[in-house]
Amino acid sequence: MPATGSFTIYYFATAAQFTAKHTERLPAPLPLSQLYPFLEERYPGLRDKILGSCGVSLQNEYVDIKEDADRIIQAGDEVAVIPPVSSG
Structure with a gap:
């Protein structure tokens, strides 16, 4: 059961390498x-080096940070930072 007042964020690939975490709980x-401003404060440089090219999902649905800016991440939600996937 999720902790009260927090959501879980998952980091993949380069985002996980930069933060040195695969997951953490945030308020x-x-x-x-x-x-993005919150993550940049915790991990200086993350926005320019990683987040600019990443996708974000909220509750398993891709969201646009600008177009969906008024959405609120609620307690118990799951957010994922997903770097671009390359194929060979």
Whole structure:
């Protein structure tokens, strides 16, 4: 059961390497528009080096940080930072 007042964020590939974490719990609620600034504060350089090319999902649905800025990440939600996938 999720902790009260927090959501889980998952980091994949380069995002996981940069943060040195695969998952962590962050305080909720958090407006989606504040996700990148919040992560940048915790991990300086993350926005420019990683987040600019990443996709974000909220509750297993891709979201657009700008277009969906008014959405609120609620306690118990799951967010994923997904770097671009390359195919060979």
